[in-house]
Ligand SMILES: Nc1ncnc2c1ncn2[C@@H]1O[C@H](COP(=O)(O)OP(=O)(O)OP(=O)(O)O)[C@@H](O)[C@H]1O
């Protein structure tokens with residue numbers, strides 16, 4: 583078989599699966615890697631490898647075995663020092679080894695944004711012990727948000743409103759962190775009006791932006807997103823300016839999900855992913871090219887002549903509520919028949935569930951974002967997960 587490019591995908595969840603589909607449509611060969619078999623992207627890839635991506639030796643072995651044209655990380659938790667070595671040896675790491683190293687841990691990207699680039703962020707301190715957490719909260723004030731420096735989708739995150747709860751928040755963060763660094767960030771709680779993801783694409787022909795995506799989070803994890811987010815032209819310009827600075831600093835080609843809090847006209851940088859963003863799944867219905875298509879084109883050096891919004895759109899997550907290895911789904915027909923807009927659904931096909939695990943997403947395009955949100959939420963609610971009991 584002949585392919586246009588060989589891609590080694592590090593992380594094979596729902597975002598990786600859509601990326602694999604986009605890359606395969608452009609003729610790429612995709613080898614999907616993750617720590618468990620049957621991961622969503624593995625179901626559509628040409629080949630797969632199962633190993634923990636924090637294991638540097640196994641990571642190197644997979645790259646040397648397949649010798650890909652592009653190594654495309656899909657999760658934060660990867661032995662990024664090995665990616666840096668591989669880049670030095672001539673492998674193309676997407677978007678760059680520096681981007682993956684700086685964003686694997688929250689302290690890395692926070693230092694780049696707040697210290698090196700001088701972007702506006704929340705007040706923050708790092709802590710490696712309960713004493714340092716208490717001191718950090720003294721610096722930020724209460725309420726504050728405590729997060730492991732290595733985690734995603736809100737894992738180990740809590741908002742602390744009174745000093746008595748700081749110890750429990752520290753214990754919770756340490757118990758739910760990824761990796762081996764017992765370190766948290768203590769952040770000032772930002773009482774924002776709304777928050778957005780600005781999908782920013784760094785290409786060989788310059789930096790491109792998608793219309794801002796609004797989203798709502800619970801437990802630090804995304805519940806629904808919509809596009810376009812209502813935002814003033816000057817606030818969009820501020821966010822674009824900050825996003826451009828960060829992606830130019832991190833370097834390489836690909837899509838970045840740059841997260842901001844907005845209060846009035848003030849735009850505050852939060853964090854970013856140097857890869858497709860979960861809230862960006864709305865682009866599967868909202869744009870001519872989804873965030874996965876855009877990433878595939880930017881990675882493979884293909885042109886992006888225009889990014890067009892098809893219409894106001896929304897996504898709503900389908901979450902499991904308990905653990906099971908005997909999953910089934912019902913209600914797809916009802917979901918796809920929800921009136922009021924164009925509806926679509928993605929079921930990720932994860933082999934097992936746990937409480938709050940994201941198992942699918944409903945997508946809607948409608949006359950306005952409020953209607954799209956309502957339709958997407960109704961469609962997500964119509965999908966019923968069976969747990970085999
Ligand atoms: N300092 C803060 N003030 C107010 N809310 C916050 C703060 N930090 C985080 N949050 C809330 O928690 C959500 C998740 O935080 P953050 O994006 O830092 O975590 P994450 O685990 O990296 O999530 P993901 O991987 O899904 O992007 C934010 O989108 C926001 O809603």
Ligand SMILES: NCC(=O)N[C@@H]1O[C@H](COP(=O)([O-])[O-])[C@@H](O)[C@H]1O
Nearest residue numbers: 593594595596597598734735860939
């Ligand atoms: N916020 C980051 C994010 O949404 N990442 C997405 O979730 C998957 C892990 O899901 P799992 O925990 O259900 O295996 C990742 O592989 C990625 O697709």
Ligand SMILES: [Mg+2]
Nearest residue numbers: 735841853854
């Ligand atoms: Mg986030």
